[in-house]
Amino acid sequence: MIAATRRWVRRYRTPFAIGFGVVGVTYVAANYVLGKISDARERMSSDRIARENLRRRFEQNQEDxxxxxxxxxxxxxxxxxxxxxxxxxxxxxxxxxxxxxxxxxxxxxxxxxxxxxxxxxxxxxxxxxxxxxxxxxxxxQLGFPSALSTGEGAQDGGLAVPRAxxxxxxxxxxxxxxxxxxxxxxxxxxxxxxxxxxxxxxxxxxxxxxxxxxxxxxxxxxxxxxxxxxxxxxxxxxxxxxxxxxxxxxxxxxxxxxxxxxxxxxxxxxxxxxxxxxxxxxxxxxxxxxxxxxxxxxxxxxxxxxxxxxxxxxxxxxxxxxxxxxxxxxxxxxxxxxxxxxxxxxxxxxxxxxxxxxxxxxxxxxxxxxxxxxxxxxxxxxxxxxxxxxxxxxxxxxxxxxxxxxxxxxxxxxxxxxxxxxxxxxxxxxxxxxxxxxxxxxxxxxxxVRDLEAFAAVVYSSNWESEITPMSEEGSTVFVAKEGPAGPEVVPALVDKVVTGEESVVDVGAASTFENAWGKAVENNEKATAG
Structure with missing residues (x-):
């Protein structure tokens, strides 16, 4: 019985190895995908909360x-x-x-x-x-001096000052x-x-x-x-x-x-x-x-x-x-x-x-x-x-x-x-x-006026590099731009990731200059009005 079992295992060892390998790879891949999905969900949830917080802060700024x-x-x-x-x-x-x-x-x-x-x-x-x-x-109720009623002049140090x-x-x-x-x-x-x-x-x-x-x-x-x-x-x-x-x-x-x-x-x-x-x-x-x-x-x-x-x-x-x-x-x-x-x-x-x-x-x-x-x-x-x-x-x-x-x-x-x-x-x-x-x-x-809020949003979100660079020490961080939306109702870009070294610290959006950002805001505003 034992010898027969050994022969059977020896005969099918290759399919067994392949099967166990497939199961293992599938397990690892599944865990990897599930981890990525979980990270993506957490990232989306964090971004959504951060975006909402930033929007509220921007709106509060306009009320101020x-x-x-x-x-x-x-x-x-x-x-x-x-x-x-x-x-x-x-x-x-x-x-x-x-x-x-x-x-x-x-x-x-x-x-x-x-x-x-x-x-x-x-x-x-x-x-x-x-x-x-x-x-x-x-x-x-105005309390004007009586000289106004006579037109003769006003008193200055006891002397009458003639007025035309x-x-x-x-x-x-x-x-x-x-x-x-x-x-x-x-x-x-x-x-x-x-x-x-x-x-x-x-x-x-x-x-x-x-x-x-x-x-x-x-x-x-x-x-x-x-x-x-x-x-x-x-x-x-x-x-x-x-x-x-x-x-x-x-x-x-x-x-x-x-x-x-x-x-x-x-x-x-x-x-x-x-x-x-x-x-x-x-x-x-x-x-x-x-x-x-x-x-x-x-x-x-x-x-x-x-x-x-x-x-x-x-x-x-x-x-x-x-x-x-x-x-x-x-x-x-x-x-x-x-x-x-x-x-x-x-x-x-x-x-x-x-x-x-x-x-x-x-x-x-x-x-x-x-x-x-x-x-x-x-x-x-x-x-x-x-x-x-x-x-x-x-x-x-x-x-x-x-x-x-x-x-x-x-x-x-x-x-x-x-x-x-x-x-x-x-x-x-x-x-x-x-x-x-x-x-x-x-x-x-x-x-x-809608253009006023658009103008404020563009001021808030444009030219980030000019403000970030002086605030950081030379060599400690590097800031790069990344494509992002800009429009009358869009608040500034969100933080992408914060690390030191040569990686991105903040997602500042592609519209890094005021003129380009305003152009996108006007274009989006016209599309929204036409729609």
Missing amino acids: CTFTVLALLPTATDNILAELETERITFELQQQKAAKLARNGDSTHPSELGSGPPSVTDDDGRSMASFQSESGIHAS KKTKLQLWNDLKISAITRSFTLIYTLALLTLLTRIQLNLLGRRSYLSSVVSLATGGAEQSTISLENNDDDNPDQAYGNDFETNRKYLTFSWWLLHRGWKEVMLKVEAAVKDVFSALSPRDDITMQKFSELTLEVRKRVEGATELDRQATRWLQYLLPPREQEEFVLKESGMMTEQDASGSSYSGPTPLRRLLDETSDLIDSPPFSHVLTKLLDAGFSTLVDQKISQQAFKIPATPEVPNLDGLRITEVFDAKPVKLPIVLAILTRQAHSIGNGVPNEYLQSMEQ
């Missing part, structure tokens, strides 16, 4: 931008309202009217005017009453230019502040994310995941990278727009308003179509009449100071430390210098002018197509139509013309809504 704009806007608004004193001019007109009535033996208060047969004088009186009701500010008394026509012309310039300047300032804040906070948000990557790459195996969320609101270093002092100084440069840049914008807008609206008299009637066309003409003179002109317009001088003024800005804002004042310069390759240079490049890029035009479209549409048309001309909102090389006006229904002072009264009130409105409808309309 909104709150920052709302916090900074009142500073610029106060400066603009103090410079363009529309209510003061209105008050002087009221006092002139009151003085004239007093000479004629009529004790009627200017605010009570508006009854009686129509005349030029009655039109002026009704205009004053309209300004009080539309702007929501009564002359008695303007005619009623001059005051009306000043009122016209002031009311229009003020509301338009506030829209431009709001749009510029919105874009500047998006650039600043998204650049710092990118630094925060990449700081986590480099920290993991150089920190050993103690930390196995990258912190994508800031769960410690009391830790400023964790909020935007690990160089809190640099970030504070960088954010401080919005001081230039709030205290200097708006004035240059105002002068440019004022010159355009004077050229375009100079022919209009306060006694004239104006239609909605005419006011829309005049507004569009002002925009052409400020921004440019064609797409090429708008791309050639440079907004950098309004948003950031020249290099020789950077230390002045830091001193004025209280960010200049004793060490800085002792002679350190910001012209070298410091993190602050890199942030300012990249911000300048973004402001001078064609996508910036494109997004700014879209934001201004939204702001002026809210002012003209909604507030002016509905409150002054009593017509409903109408669909927007493209016109004149991309700048938009609205196709309006036939409406009865109204006196120019009625429109000026609406503009006077809307100036306060643009700068101090709660909620701010103008900021809300600008933030609904």
Whole structure:
């Protein structure tokens, strides 16, 4: 029996060997495949969680931008309202009217005017009453000195200082230019502040994310995941990278727009308003179509009449100071430390210098002018197509139509013309809504522009190498780019793997330059709109 078994085994030993080999190989291959599948599942799950965390962080960053704009806007608004004193001019007109009535033996208060047969004088009186009701500010609430009512002069150290008394026509012309310039300047300032804040906070948000990557790459195996969320609101270093002092100084440069840049914008807008609206008299009637066309003409003179002109317009001088003024800005804002004042310069390759240079490049890029035009479209549409048309001309909102090389006006229904002072009264009130409105409808309309979120996503996700390389020590890591999607709704690329040596540390995406990334974002946006 044993001998027969041996012979049988010897006879079939080759098939047995092959069979056991096949089973073993199958077992090993199965374990290998199952391991790979398990690793892939874990990788997909980890990537999905990381992507969702990063998306939430990006969205939170955009909300921070909104709150920052709302916090900074009142500073610029106060400066603009103090410079363009529309209510003061209105008050002087009221006092002139009151003085004239007093000479004629009529004790009627200017605010009570508006009854009686129509005349030029009655039109002026009704205009004053309209300004009080539309702007929501009564002359008695302004607290102007009594010298304004007499026009004789103001007291300075006990001496009467004579002041030039303007005619009623001059005051009306000043009122016209002031009311229009003020509301338009506030829209431009709001749009510029919105874009500047998006650039600043998204650049710092990118630094925060990449700081986590480099920290993991150089920190050993103690930390196995990258912190994508800031769960410690009391830790400023964790909020935007690990160089809190640099970030504070960088954010401080919005001081230039709030205290200097708006004035240059105002002068440019004022010159355009004077050229375009100079022919209009306060006694004239104006239609909605005419006011829309005049507004569009002002925009052409400020921004440019064609797409090429708008791309050639440079907004950098309004948003950031020249290099020789950077230390002045830091001193004025209280960010200049004793060490800085002792002679350190910001012209070298410091993190602050890199942030300012990249911000300048973004402001001078064609996508910036494109997004700014879209934001201004939204702001002026809210002012003209909604507030002016509905409150002054009593017509409903109408669909927007493209016109004149991309700048938009609205196709309006036939409406009865109204006196120019009625429109000026609406503009006077809307100036306060643009700068101090709660909620701010103008900021809300600008933030609904899809290109703004696309611009923020591209700023967040492009030029990663320029930020990563200075953050790592030479020879410790090497960073390579890899093909990845880019679009208006796509958040920045995720971390691929973190190792030292000559392997990839971060997947930064193929669109490593801002221009290429923005091109992909616009292309994807057009496809989504067409679909």
